[in-house]
Amino acid sequence: xxxxxxxxxxxxxxxxxxxxxxxxxxxxxxxxxxxxxxxxxxxxxxxxxxxxxxxxxxxxxxxxxxxxxxxxxxxxxxxxxxxxxxxxxxxxxxxxxxxxxxxxxxxxxxxxxxxxxxxxxxxxxxxxxxxxxxxxxxxxxxxxxxxxxxxxxxxxxxxxxxxxxxxxxxxxxxxxxxxxxxxxxxxxxxxxxxxxxxxxxxxxxxxxxxxxxxxxxxxxxxxxxxxxxxxxxxxxxxx
Amino acid sequence: xxxxxxxxxxxxxxxxxxxxxxxxxxxxxxxxxxxxxxxxxxxxxxxxxxxxxxxxxxxxxxxxxxxxxxxxxxxxxxxxxxxxxxxxxxxxxxxxxxxxxxxxxxxxxxxxxxxxxxxxxxxxxxxxxxxxxxxxxxxxxxxxxxxxxxxxxxxxxxxxxxxxxxxxxxxxxxxxxxxxxxxxxxxxxxxxxxxxxxxxxxxxxxxxxxxxxxxxxxxxxxxxxxxxxxxxxxxxxxxxxxxxxxxxxxxxxxxxxxxxxxxxxxxxxxxxxxxxxxxxxxxxxxxxxxxxxxxxxxxxxxxxxxxxxxxxxxx
Numbered sequence: 172x173x174x175x176x177x178x179x180x181x182x183x184x185x186x187x188x189x190x191x192x193x194x195x196x197x198x199x200x201x202x203x204x205x206x207x208x209x210x211x212x213x214x215x216x217x218x219x220x221x222x223x224x225x226x227x228x229x230x231x232x233x234x235x236x237x238x239x240x241x242x243x244x245x246x247x248x249x250x251x252x253x254x255x256x257x258x259x260x261x262x263x264x265x266x267x268x269x270x271x272x273x274x275x276x277x278x279x280x281x282x283x284x285x286x287x288x289x290x291x292x293x294x295x296x297x298x299x300x301x302x303x304x305x306x307x308x309x310x311x312x313x314x315x316x317x318x319x320x321x322x323x324x325x326x327x328x329x330x331x332x333x334x335x336x337x338x339x340x341x342x343x344x345x346x347x348x349x350x351x352x353x354x355x356x357x358x359x360x361x362x363x364x365x366x367x368x369x370x371x372x373x374x375x376x377x378x379x380x381x382x383x384x385x386x387x388x389x390x391x392x393x394x395x396x397x398x399x400x401x402x403x404x405x406x407x408x409x410x
Numbered sequence: 411x412x413x414x415x416x417x418x419x420x421x422x423x424x425x426x427x428x429x430x431x432x433x434x435x436x437x438x439x440x441x442x443x444x445x446x447x448x449x450x451x452x453x454x455x456x457x458x459x460x461x462x463x464x465x466x467x468x469x470x471x472x473x474x475x476x477x478x479x480x481x482x483x484x485x486x487x488x489x490x491x492x493x494x495x496x497x498x499x500x501x502x503x504x505x506x507x508x509x510x511x512x513x514x515x516x517x518x519x520x521x522x523x524x525x526x527x528x529x530x531x532x533x534x535x536x537x538x539x540x541x542x543x544x545x546x547x548x549x550x551x552x553x554x555x556x557x558x559x560x561x562x563x564x565x566x567x568x569x570x571x572x573x574x575x576x577x578x579x580x581x582x583x584x585x586x587x588x589x590x591x592x593x594x595x596x597x598x599x600x601x602x603x604x605x606x607x608x609x610x611x612x613x614x615x616x617x618x619x620x621x622x623x624x625x626x627x628x629x630x631x632x633x634x635x636x637x638x639x640x641x642x643x644x645x646x647x648x649x650x651x652x653x654x655x656x657x658x659x660x661x662x663x664x665x666x667x668x669x670x671x672x673x674x675x676x677x678x679x680x681x682x683x684x685x686x687x688x689x690x691x692x693x694x695x696x697x698x699x700x701x702x703x704x705x706x707x708x709x710x711x712x713x714x715x716x717x718x719x720x721x722x723x724x725x
Contacts, residue, residue, distance in 0.1 A: 202530070202531075213485070221530065242529040246526070246576065246578050248505055253505035292528065292530040292532075
């Protein structure tokens with residue numbers, strides 16, 4: 172199957188360096204302190220943030236800073252073939268939750284909230300590729316909605332290597348083509364990398380190309396998300 | 411004992427009895443989602459308000475909250491719906507998968523309902539709650555034979571359609587079961603099952619093969635005309651309240667849920683909570699439930715029909 176046509180068009184009509192369409196809504200869930208429903212293409216993720224609140228497990232409490240607890244779940248209807256992941260989620264969910272927790276623990280200004288906890292819960296409602304990147308973006312937006320002080324507006328993006336071309340923001344079909352996928356999250360102003368994960372093999376020059384494409388993708392996504400956040404803040408202010 | 415002391419004692423006894431009663435009445439059962447419990451004073455406030463037909467949000471006892479439903483928010487599933495009932499929000503995704511039928515019923519397909527709460531609502535007792543809600547939804551939708559399972563059979567004994575109804579409770583402010591049943595009805599009304607043909611196997615060994623249609627738009631809707639809606643009536647003090655919020659559920663003594671179909675037949679009933687209801691009370695509740703069920707049916711059918719006609723126009 173051809174994933175990138177000779178003219179440079181992908182299966183959904185995008186070019187190699189174009190990200191999918193983004194839609195986002197802050198405050199989607201009322202009981203949480205902050206929440207965000209984010210769509211990138213057909214991948215839909217809901218993130219909620221509660222905190223700062225009392226630490227649930229006293230043994231984990233830190234006197235210098237807050238702790239961040241993260242839960243990552245996929246709904247039963249999210250994948251193209253329905254799958255029940257159980258109440259705890261499988262190993263991949265736990266791994267994703269751990270990595271996201273480590274990234275957010277660095278992103279949030281935890282020194283300002285000693286002896287407390289932030290709980291970030293992420294649910295993937297529809298999975299069409301790039302779930303971890305969209306989950307990170309949704310978590311950042313939910314933290315912004317909750318008014319939690321952050322170091323920067325972290326954004327994540329995925330990129331891969333298919334048909335000898337580096338492509339950004341892959342969907343499910345491109346992801347399962349067998350090529351590599353790199354997920355990167357950068358702080359937009361400094362350009363520092365906060366999250367980096369790749370599975371599969373890539374030669375070093377190819378990896379550099381894919382990584383720089385992913386970083387450019389992050390900046391694209393960041394611009395779009397900033398516009399959404401400003402619009403929503405203006406809307407609530409005018410009310 | 412002397413005269414003043416028995417009076418004091420009886421007063422103390424009365425107070426003790428009152429707090430015991432309040433404690434009993436505040437445990438309505440496993441279906442509660444509340445993270446924060448309410449104080450005895452709030453409970454008294456709600457109860458006296460209900461007696462005077464004024465609830466905390468200004469509704470009367472038999473006023474149902476307005477709900478709004480969004481159809482097909484998840485185009486990747488065969489059918490889906492998102493329903494908001496006040497602050498309660500549920501998301502239902504329906505997926506049809508081809509699987510082997512049960513050995514006891516080889517000529518029928520299956521409907522399987524699973525409810526999960528969003529991880530932000532998880533806490534102590536959330537697993538029990540999810541199991542209870544899954545069981546209640548399964549009883550109302552699947553066990554009541556509202557969906558024709560014989561029509562879901564593809565090759566008797568070998569392959570059948572299994573309709574998975576997966577629910578995620580995103581946010582909760584009481585009456586979650588009713589919201590789930592309404593959303594499931596909308597999602598099932600929105601569901602399209604891909605068309606297929608059963609042909610003889612190419613090898614000519616008498617086996618049958620399934621050929622799915624190549625056209626992604628070649629699909630049939632499910633017959634959901636017999637699907638019921640659920641109306642839960644909560645008994646607070648001596649009065650009955652419809653569509654309770656989570657605060658009201660915490661002062662309730664008992665809760666009766668009736669599943670009523672579009673023709674007004676009662677498909678299933680269930681009672682939760684430690685309190686008791688008199689038989690005449692049950693009949694009265696059933697009358698209210700019937701009236702409210704009619705309104706709910708009208709609204710949900712209108713939403714599903716308008717969406718399906720829009721979909722037909724698009725195709």
